[in-house]
Amino acid sequence: MFKNFLCATISLLAFFGFAFSVSAADEVVNVYSARHYESDKELYALFQKETGIKVNVVSANAPELIERIKREGVATEADLFITVDGGVLYSAKSADILQPIVSSLVLQNVPAALRDKDNAWVGLTTRARIIVYSKERVKPEQLSTYEDLAAPEWKDKVVARPSSSLYDQSLLASLIELNGLEKASAWVKGVAANFARPPKGNDRSQAKDIVAGVGDVALMNTYYIGQMLNSKDPEEVKAAQNIGLFFPNQKTTGTHINVSGVALTRHAKNKDNAIKFVEFLTGAPAQERLSASNYEFPVNPIAKKHPLLESWGAFKAQTIDFSTLGANNAKAIQLFAEGGWK
């Protein structure tokens, strides 16, 4: 009796096992991605159509994907690792799971400032973290720099998201690099003293709280503004139309930009396909699609920007090495915790 029971169990488990195993296609490139945008999916399909190489994707949060690649070691399935944030790309590089991308086409597509100095990763898009303000209560002339948000005149007027957000961690990491640890620490304390309410919500909720009158200024990534202006929710569009955009630090260190990038894993099994895919992603047509559907800035200088981004005009960007965002990340987390920015 027991034998029958055991056989039935094993065959059932085996059935589910095989039912969920993936059949391998001939030409593939395997991607671990922390970018979950619809635009990316369209590009994967387009690449397969053009080259016949199938793009297999697992998408999850970046740090966990890095940990996964580390754990998988030589056996890793990942050929490419795609993520947002220069700090994350840096930690992937320092985890020793990447190898240089060798392709003259890629080097030609992506300016040196937007890729790793050893080409362990190359940029795909950039986004700026800017100041958004209430068009009703703030004049753009009142705004100048990130540093100025810590000034007493903004008391009870700053709204922010919790410091667990990587975007703010990277901004602070850049300020640590540019101004030094002490000034950065004072900045955190100053901004925290100006909060109109305890930090909460995501980027979009900051914009909404400004329109709602909770606070006057906030930090926000540029592509969220594009997404809100083109949202399916009419109330969100209305809210986005009522906030102003300000690119800070134009006369000083430049506006903080961050990069989303792609990296080749050290133990990639489909290296040639992977490099073909990176060449495709950094080429002008793919870059234009990324900008058009996700409102990000293309890295390829010959790619056209979305008209909305074009309308914001050119701006001066921070010129620090993106790897510093990663190197200073832990310090940034500490400063936030000590400075009372929850």
Next chain:
Amino acid sequence: MEIDAPSSSPRKAPGRCARSGFLFRFKFFDGWAAIRAFSFLCVLLPLLMLVGGLFSVSSEYWEYVRDHLLRAYFTETLLVMAGAGTFACFLGVPLAWVLSMYDFHGKRFFEVLLVLPLAIPPYIAAYTYEGLLGYTGIVQSFFRNHFDLHLTRLTTDIPAQVWAIWVFGVTLFPYVYILTRAFLRHQSAAIFENALLLGGGKARLFLRVGLPLLWPSAAAGVILVCLEVLNDFGVSSYYGLNTFTTAIFTTWFGMGDVNTAIKLALILLALVFVVLLVRKAAHNVRRYHIVSSREKRLMTRRVDAIAQAGIILLCASVCLVGFIAPILQMLYWLRLSWDGAFTGELGRALLYTLGIAGGATLAVMIAATGTANANRLVKSRFATLFSQGATLGYAIPSAVLAIGIISFFVSADKFLSAVFPFSPEKFFSMSGIMLFFAYSVRFFTIGYQTVEAGFAKIGMVYSEASRTLGRDVTATFFRVDFPLVRYALISGAALVFIDILKELPLGLLLRPFNTETLGTMTYHFANNEALEETALPSLCIVLLGAAFILIMQIWEKKETAHVSGN
């Protein structure tokens, strides 16, 4: 009807076995104990893979975390847990009371509806409440656009912790409600009727007689709520709370400090064990209230119109906030995102979720039944250790478990390709087996506990009679025990299935290439701050969960009738 286990020692092995030599004894070791050992190993191995990390990596940030952050983690975790538990209690207990004591219009309808909030994963409830009550939400826009009424303060002045408590409370209170209601259903009417005869009012009846009787069941429900809160990642990260789970993510994945993360995980584990101890204490207290089956059951009484209106209002408002309002919000979003919402991707995610959740549920139930049966056949300290150890899978944060499982399967793949040169490369880590295994490990405890409770209800008398009549252990199980516990098994399976549907971090991390579960799809949309796009996958999760809850309720009713009938 409560049936006590007979006092004869279950430790005694059947005569045939005791007489025979080594070979036969080996045979007795066979099936059931093997399933138990296998289940235990499956749960334990991935966890052991993590322990290595404890020694290998230097702990750079531990001192910093201990000095600056640990206190915040404790207070925030305990605050949200206590708040959610209390709130769930305040919702669940009165509802269970009025539904058990009184008769009113629409009672049957509410009975069903009040359990359904369990189908909504708390993280999805968090998104929908943001959608409902946020600045661009339907409530605020309505008042703003039609009456020029600005309700901004409604949402901005409420701290994130309170939102989290609210979300946990309204989605998890059914645990308290279900257990309290089940307890009251089996109470003797005599106690309450005597109390009323002696001149106590309705309120005093509740406070002086009802509460002292029902608190252990309510506490058991609250503890389930607490466990869910301790394990939550979705809600805490959405509201930016500093709980242990989010801290584990930050230190491990953000700061790259595995050692500190594991230390935090161990503290979290200790908290879970404290909660489990409290549950054990509450369970022991309950034993003093065993009721004879000859007593008259509690009868519901009809109340006057005003009281009825009050009760209906209470039930309706809880249903509204816990289930109807979130569903309406999702439907509204669905309308906004209608174009392009129905993609092949959604269909694939639905099928994949159904398949893998079904498969894992089946595996859990087989392993749980095997383990529970082995444990009741031969009670030993070892057996208790086995079942306690398996609880670990549920106690450890999913993301940590996931990393352990990856390490385990990478080694398994290496072993496989070394031993069988022609086996498919990366058989395990390229397939859904990893996720399937993770779900099974994580929810083993849920299945095990329902099966164990089912076995406890039928006791040993029937099995022992069958064994005396000459059937072996396995035949006894299939011919005698299984028909008696099958309803418990079905409701256990439904519970496991719903839990898998609601699970998020394991799916995010372990699913194979090009597959999404409904949960991961929802998460990606929410992560991109495109909440209206979450509508369809969320609705699929909630409706599937609701369907299974209904099935569970129907089978539970059958089970009650079934066991009473015996």
